[in-house]
Each structure stands twice: as structure tokens, then as C-alpha cells.
Amino acid sequence: xxxxxxxxxxxxxxxxxxxxxxxxxxxxxxxxxxxxxxxxxxxxxxxxxxxxxxxxxxxxxxxxxxxxxxxxxxxxxxxxxxxxxxxxxxxxxxxxxxxxxxxxxxxxxxxxxxxxxxxxxxxxxxxxxxxxxxxxxxxxxxxxxxxxxxxxxxxxxxxxxxxxxxxxxxxxxxxxxxxxxxxxxxxxxxxxxxxxxxxxxxxxxxxxxxxxxxxxxxxxxxxxxxxxxxxxxxxxxxxxxxxxxxxxxxxxxxxxxxxxxxxxxxxxxxxxxxxxxxxxxxxxxxxxxxxxxxxxxxxxxxxxxx
Amino acid sequence: xxxxxxxxxxxxxxxxxxxxxxxxxxxxxxxxxxxxxxxxxxxxxxxxxxxxxxxxxxxxxxxxxxxxxxxxxxxxxxxxxxxxxxxxxxxxxxxxxxxxxxxxxxxxxxxxxxxxxxxxxxxxxxxxxxxxxxxxxxxxxxxxxxxxxxxxxxxxxxxxxxxxxxxxxxxxxxxxxxxxxxxxxxxxxxxxxxxxxxxxxxxxxxxxxxxxxxxxxxxxxxxxxxxxxxxxxxxxxxxxxxxxxxxxxxxxxxxxxxxxxxxxxxxxxxxxxxxxxxxxxxxxxxxxxxxxxxxxxxxxxxxxxxxxxxxxxxxxxxxxxxxxxxxxxxxxxx
Numbered sequence: 001x002x003x004x005x006x007x008x009x010x011x012x013x014x015x016x017x018x019x020x021x022x023x024x025x026x027x028x029x030x031x032x033x034x035x036x037x038x039x040x041x042x043x044x045x046x047x048x049x050x051x052x053x054x055x056x057x058x059x060x061x062x063x064x065x066x067x068x069x070x071x072x073x074x075x076x077x078x079x080x081x082x083x084x085x086x087x088x089x090x091x092x093x094x095x096x097x098x099x100x101x102x103x104x105x106x107x108x109x110x111x112x113x114x115x116x117x118x119x120x121x122x123x124x125x126x127x128x129x130x131x132x133x134x135x136x137x138x139x140x141x142x143x144x145x146x147x148x149x150x151x152x153x154x155x156x157x158x159x160x161x162x163x164x165x166x167x168x169x170x171x172x173x174x175x176x177x178x179x180x181x182x183x184x185x186x187x188x189x190x191x192x193x194x195x196x197x198x199x200x201x202x203x204x205x206x207x208x209x210x211x212x213x214x215x216x217x218x219x220x221x222x223x224x225x226x227x228x229x230x231x232x233x234x235x236x237x238x239x240x241x242x243x244x245x246x247x248x249x250x251x252x253x254x255x256x257x258x259x260x261x262x263x264x265x266x267x268x269x270x271x272x273x274x275x276x277x278x279x280x281x282x283x284x285x286x287x288x289x290x291x292x293x294x295x296x297x298x299x300x301x302x303x304x305x306x
Numbered sequence: 307x308x309x310x311x312x313x314x315x316x317x318x319x320x321x322x323x324x325x326x327x328x329x330x331x332x333x334x335x336x337x338x339x340x341x342x343x344x345x346x347x348x349x350x351x352x353x354x355x356x357x358x359x360x361x362x363x364x365x366x367x368x369x370x371x372x373x374x375x376x377x378x379x380x381x382x383x384x385x386x387x388x389x390x391x392x393x394x395x396x397x398x399x400x401x402x403x404x405x406x407x408x409x410x411x412x413x414x415x416x417x418x419x420x421x422x423x424x425x426x427x428x429x430x431x432x433x434x435x436x437x438x439x440x441x442x443x444x445x446x447x448x449x450x451x452x453x454x455x456x457x458x459x460x461x462x463x464x465x466x467x468x469x470x471x472x473x474x475x476x477x478x479x480x481x482x483x484x485x486x487x488x489x490x491x492x493x494x495x496x497x498x499x500x501x502x503x504x505x506x507x508x509x510x511x512x513x514x515x516x517x518x519x520x521x522x523x524x525x526x527x528x529x530x531x532x533x534x535x536x537x538x539x540x541x542x543x544x545x546x547x548x549x550x551x552x553x554x555x556x557x558x559x560x561x562x563x564x565x566x567x568x569x570x571x572x573x574x575x576x577x578x579x580x581x582x583x584x585x586x587x588x589x590x591x592x593x594x595x596x597x598x599x600x601x602x603x604x605x606x607x608x609x610x611x612x613x614x615x616x617x618x619x620x621x622x623x624x625x626x627x628x629x630x631x632x633x634x635x636x637x638x639x640x
Contacts (some may be wrong), residue, residue, distance in 0.1 A: 046389060080422035087420040096388055097421060101412050107378050108413065111385020111393075118341065118367060119390050138408075141378025148373070302423040303457050305481040 001035040001196060001252055002277040004055040007064065010281050011054065011071060011085075015231045019289075020071050024085045027055040029194075029226035032251035033158050034059040036199025037126065037219070040207050046094045046112040046125040048105035051086045052158075052225070053098030056128050062090045068284035075294035082298070094123070103136030105129050106155070110142045113151030113216075124210045126154045131220075132163030134177050143184045143216070152210035154203070155181070155218040158193060160225045165237045177220040186216050193221030194251040197258055223251075320499040322492045325467045326356050329474030330394060332502070334364050337392060340478060342369045343383050344396030344432070345376075353398055354434065354493055376406035380431070384409045387429035387483075388417065394478060400435040400487065401444050414483035415458035429484070430477045436489040436528055437575060438623055443611035446619075448527070448576035453485040454552035454585070460484040460509055461552040465530035467497035469550060472507040480509060489528035489575070510554030514563065518545035521633040522563040524586060525573040526550065532626050533573055540630025542637045552582050560586070561593055568599035569636045573629055578606030600639045605632050 008026040015024045027034065030052075038059025041047070049056040057067060063078065070077030071085050078090055089097030096112065099105050109127030116123040133139050134157065146153040157177045161168055169175045178188040187209075191202045199221055206217040224246035228235045235243075259265040320328075333340045342348075342357060342364075348371035351358035361369040372379035376397060383395035397403050403410070410431060417425045437446035454461045460482055464473045470488070477484040516534060520542045525533045526549040537544040545563050549556065564570045570590055572583035583604040590602055605624045613619060 048385065078422075079420055079424075082422055083420040089417075089421045089424065091388070091421065091424045096385070096425070097417060099413075101408055104381070104408060104413060107381020107409060108385035108388070110378065111382035111387070111391075112389040114341075114382055114386045115389035115391045118386075119339070121390070125385075125389075137405075138377050138381065141373075141375040142381070144373065145375065145378045145382055149370075298422075302419045302421075304460075305418060305423065305426055 001031040001255060002274045003064070003280065004031040004034055004058050005252055006274070006277040006281040007054060007058060010285060012227060012231050014285065020085070021073055022084050022086070024071070024231045025052040025229065026227050026231060027052050027225065029246065029251070030158055030160060030223045031055055032196035032199055032255065033156065033193045033221040033223055036196045037156055037203040039200050040203035041124065041126065044094055044121070044123050045207070046096055046109065046116070046123055047128070048096045048108040048112065048126070049098050049128040050102070050105055050130060051098060051100050052130070053088065053128065054085070057088050057090070057095050057098065060093050060095050062088070062093055062095055064280050064284045065287055066090070068281070069288045069291055072288040072291065073293070074288055074291035075298060076291050080298050081294040082302070103129065103133040103138035106133070106138050106142035109153055110146050110151060113146060113153040114149065116152050117149075122211060124152045124154050124207045126156055128156050128158065130163065131157055131159040131161070131168045131177055134180060135163070135171060143181060143186055143218070146216035147184050147186050150213070150215040152213070153216040154206055154210050155216060156203070157218065157220045159220055159222050162225065162229070162238070164229045167237070178218065181218045186218055188218035188220065190220040190222060193223030194249050194254055196251060196255045317498040317500045319496045320467055322467050322470045322495045322497070323354065323356055325470035325499050326474055326488065327358060327360070328499075329471035330357065331360060331363065333394065333475055333478040334360065334368055339390060339392045340368070340394065341386070341391055342394045342396070343372055343379055345372055345374055345398055347371065347396050352396070354490060356493070357396075376402055377408065380406040381409035381413065383429050384414045384427060387414070387427045388425050392428045392478060394430045394432060396432045398434065399445050400433040400449055401447050403433060403449065410453070410459070410483070410485070411456055415456050418482070419458055426481050427483050428481045431483065431485045432488065433485065434488045434490050436491045437607070437612050437619060438491055440614055440616045440619060442614045446612040448574070450487055450552055451576060451580065451582040454582055458483065459553060461487070462509060463487045463527040463551065465492070465527050465548050465550070467495065467499050471499065472502065473509070473550065475502070476507050476509050479506065484509070487527065491528050495531070510551055510556055512550055512556035512559040513548045514545065514559070515548045516544065516546040518567070519543040520567055520637050521545070521569040521571055522547060522560070522567045523571045523573060523629065523633065524549060524560055526552070527575060529573050529575050529624065532624060533629055535626035536629035536633065539626055540633055542630070542633040544633055557589060560590065564590055564594055565597055568597060570598070570602045571605065571629070571633050571636060572602065573605045573624055575623065576606055577609050578604055579609045581606050600636050603632055603636060605629060
């Protein structure tokens with residue numbers, strides 16, 4: 001979580017300062033979902049995510065250096081400068097990619113679940129998506145398919161209340177995603193998405209269920225994005241008290257309080273973790289700044305495989 | 307030595323639809339990662355019976371029935387292709403691709419590129435098309451140019467019985483997404499289906515279906531029969547090329563033929579305006595401007611939605627008489 005926080009905080013600044021091109025969507029405030037689910041998975045499990053996917057990628061162990069270089073559009077980026085923030089991916093770690101089409105992660109994860117079942121890979125396929133994607137046909141088709149084919153698919157909805165600029169509660173008569181999911185006969189549970197330990201407990205149980213052949217499971221993690229839909233969005237549509245209330249429940253502070261209370265870590269240890277994360281991110285930034293742009297020939301590579 | 311021993315073995319005549327079925331059966335047989343997914347492709351054997359018997363032979367795990375949910379199951383096929391399977395996914399009518407373009411356009415076509423080759427996406431999108439059966443404007447479109455316009459997709463259009471099987475196998479073995487377009491007016495057509503060659507047919511190799519001197523006629527899919535008939539019926543000597551695929555594009559075979567004839571007529575069932583014929587005409591014009599005796603001509607369907615009435619439909623689709631006349635006009639021109 002500390003790493004995601006450090007990464008997203010600096011990415012937002014670098015984007016504002018013009019060092020990172022393109023579009024950037026940060027997951028500040030939502031770190032507990034990525035961390036809780038990420039830690040519940042095993043090596044080889046698949047993850048398909050969204051335009052707001054940096055946190056999920058980091059939580060699955062993707063290299064900070066390769067990701068940062070990619071965001072800087074360098075040839076040494078993990079996608080050779082051809083993906084960018086919205087498309088970072090590392091299939092060697094099961095990460096099938098961030099994805100810039102809202103809802104696209106769902107059918108892709110269903111397909112990964114199909115591979116897992118068919119080829120007896122024993123892997124869970126996770127689709128991360130926002131509650132905004134639940135109004136896409138892709139959500140409904142994918143959930144239904146995962147159900148009828150009884151696939152090991154873990155559906156993780158990050159309900160951060162806002163679909164781009166709009167309050168999602170005004171966009172459907174059934175705002176609870178678990179209720180919409182129930183219509184497909186798929187087991188689902190809601191969880192405090194700012195509590196990493198709670199997310200982790202539920203995700204570990206759900207992943208185990210999936211692995212055991214019980215079919216898909218949906219987690220609705222209730223959370224909040226601190227920044228706008230994209231970096232640069234000043235969020236006039238959010239009430240100040242609402243934003244302040246959620247900021248007061250900072251997922252990192254929630255986790256820290258829990259660890260301190262349990263005596264699992266000292267304040268110094270937690271501070272050291274944050275400093276270490278910040279240093280890793282800073283080193284990745286320094287490196288990315290010095291890297292060259294991609295070779296022009298790179299634009300023509302990887303269109304087709306042979 | 308008896309003469310019977312020297313005669314080549316008689317090659318069996320089969321239907322195009324049987325050849326497609328054999329291609330899929332061979333693919334399922336030779337690679338356990340191959341699966342067939344689509345609406346009624348399993349127990350029902352396919353709405354046109356293309357997948358008949360595959361479900362019984364390979365079982366419900368390999369030949370998978372999907373609900374009428376193209377965005378879901380086509381997207382799932384793409385996700386499955388990224389993670390180890392090699393799906394052949396059926397879109398019952400090409401027109402229906404409108405409800406599931408995203409997995410093809412934004413996922414399959416781009417994810418290898420955007421991951422710098424880290425993801426491989428071996429998926430075949432089978433689509434059936436074809437006007438001439440009074441199926442109306444939403445069941446008759448030839449949209450191959452759409453897909454050929456998207457980098458990252460291969461676009462294959464088998465016109466003969468042997469190609470139906472061999473291009474299917476080539477498409478399944480290919481490590482890239484392939485849009486595989488079948489014309490349903492060809493489904494019942496018969497032709498020789500020799501045993502498969504030891505050397506697999508590559509994608510992107512055009513075939514000279516008939517040699518000729520005066521006009522190169524470039525076509526694909528169902529229009530091959532029309533053009534071959536025109537070559538028989540008309541006065542001009544036509545060299546008919548079956549392009550087989552728009553991507554990869556075998557421009558060399560086309561250019562070599564046009565260099566000999568000096569004239570090119572492109573015939574396709576798709577709407578003529580902004581069709582694949584326009585790109586091909588431009589490419590040949592760029593390469594052979596000085597060697598062309600006449601401008602390149604195109605013959606496609608006029609730019610109207612396909613009407614239901616068989617009489618109206620007949621009036622719009624290119625036929626052998628129109629192809630022969632267009633070729634003869636080119637010869638008269640220069």
C-alpha cells in the first residue's frame with residue numbers, strides 16, 4: 001500500500017509538471033483494495049484491470065522501474081513505450097494489463113478463467129472494474145458466462161461512487177453491485193474497501209472458493225478516489241464534506257492503526273516502510289528521466305507475431 | 307506396370323461446409339488447446355451445420371455453447387487466447403459483429419502490440435456473410451474492409467472447398483487474431499478436397515485461379531465463382547486472381563499479373579464505396595501507373611443497404627454478365 005501511495009502521489013505530480021505524457025488516472029485512496037486482493041492471490045493467477053490500474057499492477061509484483069519508465073514513454077518501459085499508463089501489463093506475472101475500455105477487463109478475465117479450467121492450470125482470474133462498468137453490457141454478459149460455465153473468476157468491483165463525473169447512485173435504481181450480481185446467481189459480498197485486512201480476508205476466502213471449483217465470486221469494495229477521474233479533473237461534482245470524510249478514513253492510516261494496535265509493527269517500522277517505498281519510487285523516476293526515447297523502429301515491432 | 311497404378315487417385319468432391327468442418331476437426335484433433343465457442347455450435351451443430359458432429363466427437367468442454375451474448379463470449383475468447391487456449395469463436399452473421407467489436411478492435415488487435423509482444427493472441431473469429439438470399443440489410447453485409455483497416459488483424463476469405471479447410475487450419479495455427487470470413491452462398495458448393503499437403507498453406511498467398519491475357523480480375527470469397535463464370539462467358543481473356551486474404555496482402559502476385567495484362571478489374575460483393583477495392587486500386591496505381599493501359603476499375607455493390615426483395619437484391623449484386631462487360635469495356639478502352 002505504501003508503495004502504491006508513493007507511486008501514485010509522484011505520478012500525479014509528474015503528470016502535472018508535464019514529465020509524463022498522455023492520460024493518467026490514479027488510484028489514491030483506493031490502495032487497500034489492490035493490496036488486499038493482490039496479497040490474496042498466488043503466483044500465476046491472472047489479473048485484468050482498468051484505466052486506473054497502477055495499484056493492481058504493483059500489488060501483483062510488477063517492477064516499479066519498468067512501470068515508471070513506461071509512464072515516461074521510454075524504450076526501456078515494460079511495454080517499450082507502446083502501452084503507457086492505461087496499458088501497463090506484465091503477463092509473466094499474470095497481469096494481462098490495464099485497459100482503457102470501461103468494462104473490457106470482465107470478458108477477458110472470463111476467458112482467462114476458461115483457460116484455467118480447461119487447461120487445469122488451477123489459477124484464479126481476477127477482473128478489477130469500477131461500479132461505472134456495471135452499467136456496461138460487458139459486465140452482465142461476463143458475469144452470466146462466468147456463472148453458467150462455473151469458472152474460477154474473482155470479480156472485484158471498486159465502488160468509488162463516481163463514474164467519471166457522475167454520482168453512480170443516480171445512474172441506476174440498484175446502486176448495490178452485490179444486488180445486481182445476485183440476479184445472475186453469483187455469490188457476492190460487500191466489504192469496506194478502505195480496510196486492507198478486511199479486503200484480504202474476503203479475497204482469500206473468495207479465491208479459495210474459485211480455486212475449489214465453486215465458480216465465480218464478486219467482491220464489492222466500497223471506497224473512494226481522492227483525485228479526479230483523470231489527473232487534472234478538479235472534481236467540482238464532489239461535495240467537500242463527502243471528500244473530507246473519506247480522506248479521514250485513509251486506507252494507509254486504517255492499516256497502520258490496526259498494526260499498531262495489534263503490536264504487529266512499531267510506528268518507526270511503519271515510517272521506515274513508507275520511506276523505503278518513497279525511495280524506490282524516486283530511484284525509478286531518476287532512472288526513467290535518463291532513459292532514451294524508444295528507437296523509431298519500435299513503432300513497427302510487435303504488430304504481428306510469427 | 308498397370309496404367310491404373312499410374313493414374314492419380316480420384317480426388318473426392320466435398321462441400322465447402324464439410325471442408326470447414328474438417329478443418330476445425332483437424333485443428334481440435336491436433337491441439338488440445340483448440341476450442342470452438344459460439345451460439346449453438348455445440349449440441350445444435352451450428353445454425354448452418356458447420357460444426358456438425360464436433361460436439362459429439364470432442365465433447366462440451368472443447369465445443370462450447372454460448373448464450374446470445376457476443377460481447378461476452380467473443381471477449382472471453384480473446385482472454386482465453388491470451389492465457390493458453392486457441393479459440394475458434396463463431397459470430398453467426400457478420401452483421402452481428404456490431405455488438406462485439408471491442409474485443410476484436412481494441413483487445414485482440416492491439417494487446418500484443420501494446421505489451422511489446424508479451425501477449426500472444428491466437429484466436430480465429432469465424433464470421434459468416436453473404437447477400438443473395440433475401441436476408442435483408444442486417445444479415446447480408448460484407449464488412450471485410452473494416453477489419454483490414456485495423457492493424458493487428460489478419461483477414462482471410464476462403465473461396466474454394468480446399469481453401470475452406472486449409473485456410474481454416476492456417477488460421478488456427480497462426481499466432482495472431484484472424485478474422486475468417488465464410489460466405490454462406492458457398493456453403494453448399496462442391497469441389498475437390500485432396501488430402502492435406504504436408505507443407506501447410508501459408509496465410510497471405512494469392513492464387514491465380516485461371517490464367518488469361520487481357521484483363522486481371524482480382525477478387526475473393528463468393529465473387530470468385532462469378533468472375534470465373536465471366537471468364538467463360540465473356541469475350542475478353544481474363545486472368546482471375548483469388549486474393550484469399552486482405553491481410554496479409556499478396557500484392558506481388560497481383561502486380562505480376564497486372565504487369566502482363568496492363569488492365570485491372572477488382573470485383574467484390576462488399577459495397578464499392580470505400581471498400582477494399584479502393585485500397586487495392588490505389589496500391590496498384592502507385593506501383594504500376596506507367597504500365598497500366600487503362601485506369602483500374604472496380605465493381606462492387608452500390609452504396610445502399612441491401613434490400614429484402616430478391617429482385618432488388620439481384621439488381622445490386624455484381625453478376626458474371628456485369629463482370630464480363632466491365633472487362634470488355636477495359637479492353638475496348640486501351
